Amino acid sequence: MSTLKMLDIYKPDRLDWMYCTNESQLTELRKRNIKFSLAINPQIPDSGDYTVHGRIKDIEGNKLKAPWMQNWEQKNPYWGCVNNPIFQKLFIKKTHQIIDLGAYGVFVDDSRLNEQAIDWGGCMCEFCIPGFTKYMHENYPGKVEANFDYRKFLIENGIKKENFIKKTNIPFWSEYKDYQEKSVIQFLKRWKKDAKIYSGNNIVFLTNNYKGKWSNVYKQFDVGIAEVPANGLKQKFIVDGIEQARQLNKKQFYTFSSDSDADNVEAVLDMYLLGTTLVIPWDVYVDLKSRKKPTRYYGEPEIYSPIYNAIRENTVIETVNKKNNYDFSQTKSETSSARIGSKENKIASSKIVKYEFQDSTNINTVLVEKENFRIIYPKNKSKITVDSQSQTRINVYGKLLVIKYEN
Numbered sequence: 001m002s003t004l005k006m007l008d009i010y011k012p013d014r015l016d017w018m019y020c021t022n023e024s025q026l027t028e029l030r031k032r033n034i035k036f037s038l039a040i041n042p043q044i045p046d047s048g049d050y051t052v053h054g055r056i057k058d059i060e061g062n063k064l065k066a067p068w069m070q071n072w073e074q075k076n077p078y079w080g081c082v083n084n085p086i087f088q089k090l091f092i093k094k095t096h097q098i099i100d101l102g103a104y105g106v107f108v109d110d111s112r113l114n115e116q117a118i119d120w121g122g123c124m125c126e127f128c129i130p131g132f133t134k135y136m137h138e139n140y141p142g143k144v145e146a147n148f149d150y151r152k153f154l155i156e157n158g159i160k161k162e163n164f165i166k167k168t169n170i171p172f173w174s175e176y177k178d179y180q181e182k183s184v185i186q187f188l189k190r191w192k193k194d195a196k197i198y199s200g201n202n203i204v205f206l207t208n209n210y211k212g213k214w215s216n217v218y219k220q221f222d223v224g225i226a227e228v229p230a231n232g233l234k235q236k237f238i239v240d241g242i243e244q245a246r247q248l249n250k251k252q253f254y255t256f257s258s259d260s261d262a263d264n265v266e267a268v269l270d271m272y273l274l275g276t277t278l279v280i281p282w283d284v285y286v287d288l289k290s291r292k293k294p295t296r297y298y299g300e301p302e303i304y305s306p307i308y309n310a311i312r313e314n315t316v317i318e319t320v321n322k323k324n325n326y327d328f329s330q331t332k333s334e335t336s337s338a339r340i341g342s343k344e345n346k347i348a349s350s351k352i353v354k355y356e357f358q359d360s361t362n363i364n365t366v367l368v369e370k371e372n373f374r375i376i377y378p379k380n381k382s383k384i385t386v387d388s389q390s391q392t393r394i395n396v397y398g399k400l401l402v403i404k405y406e407n
Protein backbone atom coordinates (compact mmCIF):
# COMPACT_ATOMS: atom_id res chain seq x y z
CA MET A 1 0.00 0.00 0.00
CA SER A 2 1.56 3.23 -1.20
CA THR A 3 0.08 5.21 1.68
CA LEU A 4 1.77 3.10 4.36
CA LYS A 5 5.11 3.50 2.64
CA MET A 6 4.60 7.25 2.62
CA LEU A 7 3.62 7.29 6.31
CA ASP A 8 6.83 5.56 7.31
CA ILE A 9 8.97 7.84 5.18
CA TYR A 10 7.41 11.22 5.89
CA LYS A 11 5.78 10.62 9.27
CA PRO A 12 2.95 13.10 8.63
CA ASP A 13 0.82 14.45 11.47
CA ARG A 14 -2.42 13.92 9.63
CA LEU A 15 -3.91 12.13 6.70
CA ASP A 16 -6.78 13.94 4.96
CA TRP A 17 -9.29 13.45 2.16
CA MET A 18 -9.14 9.68 2.42
CA TYR A 19 -11.83 7.23 1.36
CA CYS A 20 -11.34 4.27 3.61
CA THR A 21 -13.57 2.00 5.65
CA ASN A 22 -10.99 -0.76 6.01
CA GLU A 23 -10.52 -1.29 9.72
CA SER A 24 -7.08 -2.91 9.41
CA GLN A 25 -5.73 -0.03 7.33
CA LEU A 26 -7.05 2.47 9.85
CA THR A 27 -5.43 0.44 12.61
CA GLU A 28 -2.07 1.02 10.88
CA LEU A 29 -2.71 4.76 11.20
CA ARG A 30 -3.66 4.53 14.86
CA LYS A 31 -0.50 2.49 15.59
CA ARG A 32 1.52 5.38 14.14
CA ASN A 33 -0.48 8.01 16.02
CA ILE A 34 -1.57 9.67 12.81
CA LYS A 35 -4.86 11.55 12.86
CA PHE A 36 -7.08 11.05 9.86
CA SER A 37 -10.14 12.59 8.29
CA LEU A 38 -12.43 10.47 6.14
CA ALA A 39 -14.19 11.69 3.04
CA ILE A 40 -17.81 11.81 2.04
CA ASN A 41 -19.26 13.20 -1.18
CA PRO A 42 -22.54 13.91 -2.99
CA GLN A 43 -22.40 10.44 -4.56
CA ILE A 44 -22.96 8.31 -1.47
CA PRO A 45 -24.74 5.22 -2.80
CA ASP A 46 -28.23 4.57 -1.47
CA SER A 47 -28.96 1.17 -3.06
CA GLY A 48 -26.03 -1.21 -2.72
CA ASP A 49 -23.25 0.44 -4.72
CA TYR A 50 -25.67 2.48 -6.81
CA THR A 51 -27.13 5.99 -6.70
CA VAL A 52 -30.84 5.56 -7.33
CA HIS A 53 -32.87 7.55 -4.78
CA GLY A 54 -32.65 11.05 -3.31
CA ARG A 55 -30.82 12.44 -6.33
CA ILE A 56 -30.58 15.83 -8.02
CA LYS A 57 -32.84 16.07 -11.08
CA ASP A 58 -32.96 18.33 -14.10
CA ILE A 59 -36.06 19.93 -15.62
CA GLU A 60 -36.93 16.68 -17.42
CA GLY A 61 -36.54 14.62 -14.26
CA ASN A 62 -33.18 13.08 -15.28
CA LYS A 63 -30.63 12.44 -12.56
CA LEU A 64 -27.47 14.54 -12.90
CA LYS A 65 -23.74 13.76 -12.98
CA ALA A 66 -21.01 16.35 -12.59
CA PRO A 67 -19.84 17.43 -16.08
CA TRP A 68 -16.21 16.43 -15.35
CA MET A 69 -17.38 12.96 -14.39
CA GLN A 70 -19.37 12.29 -17.57
CA ASN A 71 -16.89 9.71 -18.84
CA TRP A 72 -15.88 8.21 -15.55
CA GLU A 73 -17.00 4.66 -15.19
CA GLN A 74 -18.69 4.77 -11.84
CA LYS A 75 -21.47 2.76 -10.29
CA ASN A 76 -22.54 5.81 -8.31
CA PRO A 77 -22.36 8.84 -10.60
CA TYR A 78 -25.46 10.73 -9.45
CA TRP A 79 -25.31 13.56 -6.95
CA GLY A 80 -27.68 13.64 -3.99
CA CYS A 81 -30.12 16.50 -3.39
CA VAL A 82 -29.81 18.36 -0.09
CA ASN A 83 -33.58 18.94 0.03
CA ASN A 84 -34.41 15.24 -0.31
CA PRO A 85 -34.90 13.50 3.07
CA ILE A 86 -33.45 10.25 1.68
CA PHE A 87 -30.15 11.96 0.94
CA GLN A 88 -30.22 13.94 4.19
CA LYS A 89 -30.51 10.72 6.19
CA LEU A 90 -27.87 9.00 4.06
CA PHE A 91 -25.37 11.82 4.63
CA ILE A 92 -25.90 11.70 8.38
CA LYS A 93 -25.67 7.91 8.51
CA LYS A 94 -22.39 7.91 6.57
CA THR A 95 -21.01 10.63 8.84
CA HIS A 96 -21.84 8.56 11.91
CA GLN A 97 -19.85 5.68 10.38
CA ILE A 98 -16.89 8.03 9.84
CA ILE A 99 -17.05 9.19 13.45
CA ASP A 100 -17.31 5.58 14.64
CA LEU A 101 -14.15 4.75 12.66
CA GLY A 102 -12.24 7.23 14.82
CA ALA A 103 -11.72 10.02 12.30
CA TYR A 104 -10.77 13.40 13.76
CA GLY A 105 -12.64 15.06 10.91
CA VAL A 106 -15.08 14.54 8.12
CA PHE A 107 -14.00 15.77 4.71
CA VAL A 108 -16.77 16.76 2.31
CA ASP A 109 -15.52 16.35 -1.22
CA ASP A 110 -17.53 18.69 -3.52
CA SER A 111 -19.41 20.39 -0.71
CA ARG A 112 -21.22 22.89 -2.95
CA LEU A 113 -23.81 20.18 -3.68
CA ASN A 114 -27.05 21.72 -5.06
CA GLU A 115 -25.42 25.14 -5.30
CA GLN A 116 -22.99 23.70 -7.85
CA ALA A 117 -25.65 21.64 -9.64
CA ILE A 118 -27.37 24.93 -10.52
CA ASP A 119 -24.75 25.22 -13.28
CA TRP A 120 -25.95 21.95 -14.80
CA GLY A 121 -29.67 22.77 -14.59
CA GLY A 122 -30.47 21.16 -11.22
CA CYS A 123 -32.10 20.57 -8.94
CA MET A 124 -35.75 20.53 -9.96
CA CYS A 125 -36.85 17.57 -7.90
CA GLU A 126 -40.14 17.07 -6.09
CA PHE A 127 -38.61 18.51 -2.89
CA CYS A 128 -36.76 21.49 -4.34
CA ILE A 129 -39.71 22.86 -6.33
CA PRO A 130 -42.20 23.23 -3.41
CA GLY A 131 -39.32 24.54 -1.30
CA PHE A 132 -38.79 27.29 -3.85
CA THR A 133 -42.49 28.22 -3.82
CA LYS A 134 -42.20 28.69 -0.07
CA TYR A 135 -38.97 30.69 -0.51
CA MET A 136 -40.66 33.00 -3.03
CA HIS A 137 -43.67 33.60 -0.79
CA GLU A 138 -41.44 34.38 2.17
CA ASN A 139 -38.94 36.57 0.37
CA TYR A 140 -40.99 38.11 -2.44
CA PRO A 141 -44.61 38.22 -1.22
CA GLY A 142 -47.12 38.69 -4.02
CA LYS A 143 -44.63 38.00 -6.83
CA VAL A 144 -45.87 34.50 -7.64
CA GLU A 145 -49.19 32.68 -7.31
CA ALA A 146 -49.99 30.60 -4.24
CA ASN A 147 -49.69 27.35 -6.22
CA PHE A 148 -46.56 28.44 -8.17
CA ASP A 149 -44.64 25.45 -9.58
CA TYR A 150 -41.29 26.66 -10.92
CA ARG A 151 -40.60 23.59 -13.05
CA LYS A 152 -44.00 23.74 -14.76
CA PHE A 153 -43.61 27.49 -15.15
CA LEU A 154 -40.28 27.07 -16.96
CA ILE A 155 -41.60 24.32 -19.24
CA GLU A 156 -44.62 26.50 -20.12
CA ASN A 157 -42.18 29.29 -20.98
CA GLY A 158 -40.31 27.02 -23.40
CA ILE A 159 -37.24 26.45 -21.23
CA LYS A 160 -35.46 23.17 -21.98
CA LYS A 161 -32.49 21.47 -20.32
CA GLU A 162 -30.13 22.87 -22.97
CA ASN A 163 -30.99 26.41 -21.88
CA PHE A 164 -29.25 25.87 -18.54
CA ILE A 165 -26.01 24.76 -20.15
CA LYS A 166 -26.11 27.64 -22.65
CA LYS A 167 -26.77 30.00 -19.74
CA THR A 168 -29.83 31.45 -21.42
CA ASN A 169 -31.72 34.10 -19.50
CA ILE A 170 -34.00 32.02 -17.32
CA PRO A 171 -36.80 33.71 -15.35
CA PHE A 172 -36.31 33.74 -11.54
CA TRP A 173 -32.91 32.06 -11.98
CA SER A 174 -31.00 34.36 -9.63
CA GLU A 175 -33.72 33.80 -6.99
CA TYR A 176 -33.43 30.06 -7.60
CA LYS A 177 -29.63 30.19 -7.18
CA ASP A 178 -30.03 32.04 -3.91
CA TYR A 179 -32.62 29.52 -2.75
CA GLN A 180 -30.32 26.60 -3.57
CA GLU A 181 -27.34 28.21 -1.83
CA LYS A 182 -29.48 28.69 1.28
CA SER A 183 -30.69 25.08 0.96
CA VAL A 184 -27.08 23.82 1.01
CA ILE A 185 -26.13 26.01 3.96
CA GLN A 186 -29.18 24.88 5.93
CA PHE A 187 -28.41 21.25 5.07
CA LEU A 188 -24.78 21.61 6.20
CA LYS A 189 -25.75 23.41 9.42
CA ARG A 190 -28.18 20.64 10.40
CA TRP A 191 -25.67 17.96 9.46
CA LYS A 192 -22.92 19.64 11.49
CA LYS A 193 -25.18 19.99 14.50
CA ASP A 194 -25.94 16.28 14.36
CA ALA A 195 -22.26 15.34 13.87
CA LYS A 196 -21.22 17.47 16.83
CA ILE A 197 -23.78 15.80 19.08
CA TYR A 198 -22.88 12.32 17.82
CA SER A 199 -19.13 12.88 18.28
CA GLY A 200 -19.40 14.62 21.65
CA ASN A 201 -18.36 17.89 20.02
CA ASN A 202 -15.13 16.32 18.85
CA ILE A 203 -15.16 16.60 15.08
CA VAL A 204 -13.55 18.90 12.49
CA PHE A 205 -15.25 19.78 9.21
CA LEU A 206 -13.05 19.91 6.11
CA THR A 207 -13.70 20.48 2.43
CA ASN A 208 -11.95 21.09 -0.85
CA ASN A 209 -12.52 24.79 -1.55
CA TYR A 210 -11.73 25.68 -5.13
CA LYS A 211 -8.89 28.22 -5.43
CA GLY A 212 -8.90 28.74 -1.65
CA LYS A 213 -12.15 30.67 -1.84
CA TRP A 214 -14.28 31.05 1.28
CA SER A 215 -17.75 31.36 -0.22
CA ASN A 216 -20.90 31.17 1.91
CA VAL A 217 -21.01 27.40 1.49
CA TYR A 218 -17.29 26.87 2.19
CA LYS A 219 -17.59 29.06 5.30
CA GLN A 220 -19.56 26.23 6.93
CA PHE A 221 -16.23 24.33 7.21
CA ASP A 222 -13.21 24.70 9.50
CA VAL A 223 -10.51 23.68 7.04
CA GLY A 224 -10.17 24.17 3.29
CA ILE A 225 -7.84 22.30 0.98
CA ALA A 226 -7.42 23.66 -2.53
CA GLU A 227 -5.45 22.49 -5.51
CA VAL A 228 -2.91 24.77 -7.11
CA PRO A 229 -2.61 23.99 -10.83
CA ALA A 230 0.80 23.21 -12.36
CA ASN A 231 1.12 26.77 -13.69
CA GLY A 232 -0.28 28.35 -10.53
CA LEU A 233 2.85 29.03 -8.46
CA LYS A 234 3.16 32.54 -6.98
CA GLN A 235 -0.42 33.44 -7.81
CA LYS A 236 -2.44 35.92 -5.82
CA PHE A 237 -5.29 33.55 -5.02
CA ILE A 238 -2.92 31.48 -2.85
CA VAL A 239 -2.14 34.41 -0.57
CA ASP A 240 -5.77 35.59 -0.62
CA GLY A 241 -7.05 32.17 0.48
CA ILE A 242 -4.62 32.00 3.40
CA GLU A 243 -5.39 35.57 4.44
CA GLN A 244 -9.16 35.12 4.26
CA ALA A 245 -8.93 31.87 6.23
CA ARG A 246 -6.93 33.65 8.91
CA GLN A 247 -9.55 36.40 9.19
CA LEU A 248 -12.33 33.83 9.44
CA ASN A 249 -10.39 31.80 12.01
CA LYS A 250 -10.15 28.86 9.62
CA LYS A 251 -7.29 26.98 8.03
CA GLN A 252 -6.32 26.91 4.38
CA PHE A 253 -4.03 24.27 2.91
CA TYR A 254 -3.03 23.60 -0.66
CA THR A 255 -2.03 20.68 -2.79
CA PHE A 256 0.03 21.20 -5.90
CA SER A 257 -0.79 19.43 -9.12
CA SER A 258 2.61 19.24 -10.81
CA ASP A 259 5.18 16.57 -11.51
CA SER A 260 8.12 18.98 -11.64
CA ASP A 261 10.53 18.46 -8.74
CA ALA A 262 11.73 22.07 -8.85
CA ASP A 263 8.19 23.49 -8.84
CA ASN A 264 7.11 21.20 -6.02
CA VAL A 265 10.10 22.18 -3.90
CA GLU A 266 9.29 25.85 -4.54
CA ALA A 267 5.67 25.24 -3.62
CA VAL A 268 6.54 23.56 -0.31
CA LEU A 269 8.86 26.40 0.66
CA ASP A 270 6.54 29.16 -0.55
CA MET A 271 3.60 27.79 1.43
CA TYR A 272 5.72 27.62 4.55
CA LEU A 273 6.83 31.22 4.03
CA LEU A 274 3.17 32.21 3.66
CA GLY A 275 2.30 30.59 6.97
CA THR A 276 0.66 27.39 5.80
CA THR A 277 1.77 23.94 4.73
CA LEU A 278 1.67 22.24 1.37
CA VAL A 279 0.19 18.78 1.51
CA ILE A 280 3.14 16.38 1.08
CA PRO A 281 3.59 15.81 -2.66
CA TRP A 282 3.06 12.08 -2.62
CA ASP A 283 0.64 10.26 -4.91
CA VAL A 284 -0.56 13.59 -6.36
CA TYR A 285 -2.97 13.62 -9.27
CA VAL A 286 -1.38 15.53 -12.16
CA ASP A 287 -3.44 16.37 -15.20
CA LEU A 288 -1.35 18.34 -17.64
CA LYS A 289 -3.09 19.36 -20.84
CA SER A 290 0.01 18.62 -22.88
CA ARG A 291 -0.03 14.98 -21.81
CA LYS A 292 -2.28 12.31 -23.09
CA LYS A 293 -2.99 10.73 -19.73
CA PRO A 294 -3.17 12.10 -16.23
CA THR A 295 -0.27 10.89 -14.14
CA ARG A 296 0.64 10.71 -10.48
CA TYR A 297 3.61 12.33 -8.81
CA TYR A 298 5.51 10.70 -5.97
CA GLY A 299 7.93 13.19 -4.43
CA GLU A 300 11.33 11.68 -3.70
CA PRO A 301 11.79 11.40 0.06
CA GLU A 302 15.47 12.32 -0.34
CA ILE A 303 14.36 15.79 -1.42
CA TYR A 304 11.29 16.36 0.72
CA SER A 305 12.11 14.66 4.02
CA PRO A 306 14.75 17.23 5.03
CA ILE A 307 12.43 20.05 4.05
CA TYR A 308 9.44 18.76 6.00
CA ASN A 309 11.69 17.95 8.97
CA ALA A 310 12.94 21.51 8.87
CA ILE A 311 9.37 22.82 8.72
CA ARG A 312 8.45 20.75 11.76
CA GLU A 313 11.41 22.21 13.63
CA ASN A 314 10.32 25.75 12.65
CA THR A 315 13.54 26.25 10.75
CA VAL A 316 14.06 29.65 9.17
CA ILE A 317 13.59 29.62 5.42
CA GLU A 318 14.95 32.40 3.27
CA THR A 319 14.53 33.20 -0.37
CA VAL A 320 17.36 34.69 -2.33
CA ASN A 321 16.61 36.21 -5.69
CA LYS A 322 17.21 39.49 -7.42
CA LYS A 323 14.75 41.29 -5.18
CA ASN A 324 16.71 40.55 -2.00
CA ASN A 325 19.54 42.61 -0.58
CA TYR A 326 22.05 39.94 -1.29
CA ASP A 327 24.55 40.54 -4.01
CA PHE A 328 22.91 38.52 -6.70
CA SER A 329 24.02 39.73 -10.06
CA GLN A 330 25.04 38.56 -13.46
CA THR A 331 28.79 38.19 -13.36
CA LYS A 332 29.10 37.06 -16.93
CA SER A 333 26.62 37.25 -19.74
CA GLU A 334 26.08 33.50 -19.67
CA THR A 335 26.31 33.01 -15.93
CA SER A 336 24.27 34.42 -13.10
CA SER A 337 25.58 34.28 -9.62
CA ALA A 338 24.36 34.63 -6.06
CA ARG A 339 26.88 35.54 -3.47
CA ILE A 340 26.21 35.28 0.19
CA GLY A 341 28.38 37.74 2.01
CA SER A 342 29.53 36.70 5.44
CA LYS A 343 28.22 39.90 7.03
CA GLU A 344 24.60 39.52 5.92
CA ASN A 345 24.72 35.84 6.47
CA LYS A 346 25.44 35.31 10.14
CA ILE A 347 23.89 31.94 10.71
CA ALA A 348 22.21 31.69 14.07
CA SER A 349 20.82 28.19 13.76
CA SER A 350 20.02 25.79 10.99
CA LYS A 351 18.14 27.33 8.11
CA ILE A 352 17.08 26.63 4.59
CA VAL A 353 17.93 29.01 1.79
CA LYS A 354 16.15 28.86 -1.52
CA TYR A 355 18.00 30.44 -4.41
CA GLU A 356 15.79 31.39 -7.32
CA PHE A 357 17.52 32.07 -10.61
CA GLN A 358 16.09 34.24 -13.32
CA ASP A 359 17.91 32.36 -16.03
CA SER A 360 17.40 28.64 -15.96
CA THR A 361 18.99 27.91 -19.33
CA ASN A 362 22.57 28.52 -18.17
CA ILE A 363 24.78 27.47 -15.33
CA ASN A 364 24.11 29.51 -12.23
CA THR A 365 26.76 29.90 -9.58
CA VAL A 366 26.38 30.42 -5.87
CA LEU A 367 29.35 31.15 -3.62
CA VAL A 368 28.88 30.18 -0.01
CA GLU A 369 31.15 30.64 2.94
CA LYS A 370 32.65 27.34 3.92
CA GLU A 371 30.40 25.92 6.56
CA ASN A 372 28.18 22.98 7.19
CA PHE A 373 25.67 22.83 4.43
CA ARG A 374 23.73 20.27 2.54
CA ILE A 375 22.25 20.63 -0.90
CA ILE A 376 18.64 19.54 -0.80
CA TYR A 377 17.76 20.39 -4.37
CA PRO A 378 18.79 19.59 -7.07
CA LYS A 379 19.93 16.15 -6.12
CA ASN A 380 22.27 15.30 -8.97
CA LYS A 381 22.70 18.36 -11.08
CA SER A 382 24.71 20.59 -8.81
CA LYS A 383 28.44 20.57 -8.97
CA ILE A 384 30.39 21.53 -5.94
CA THR A 385 33.80 23.07 -6.33
CA VAL A 386 35.91 24.33 -3.46
CA ASP A 387 36.91 27.72 -4.78
CA SER A 388 39.34 28.86 -2.13
CA GLN A 389 40.13 28.24 1.51
CA SER A 390 37.00 30.01 2.65
CA GLN A 391 34.42 29.60 -0.08
CA THR A 392 32.58 26.91 -1.89
CA ARG A 393 31.37 27.38 -5.41
CA ILE A 394 28.19 25.63 -6.39
CA ASN A 395 27.30 25.39 -10.05
CA VAL A 396 23.66 24.70 -10.72
CA TYR A 397 21.81 23.75 -13.86
CA GLY A 398 18.23 24.97 -13.59
CA LYS A 399 16.23 27.65 -11.88
CA LEU A 400 16.39 26.50 -8.29
CA LEU A 401 18.93 25.62 -5.61
CA VAL A 402 17.94 24.74 -2.05
CA ILE A 403 20.56 24.49 0.66
CA LYS A 404 20.21 23.61 4.31
CA TYR A 405 22.79 25.25 6.55
CA GLU A 406 23.51 23.63 9.89
CA ASN A 407 24.96 25.56 12.76
Ligand SMILES: [Zn+2]
Binds near residue numbers: 082084126128
Ligand atom coordinates in the same frame (compact mmCIF):
# COMPACT_ATOMS: atom_id res chain seq x y z
ZN1 LIG B 1 -33.81 18.54 -5.27
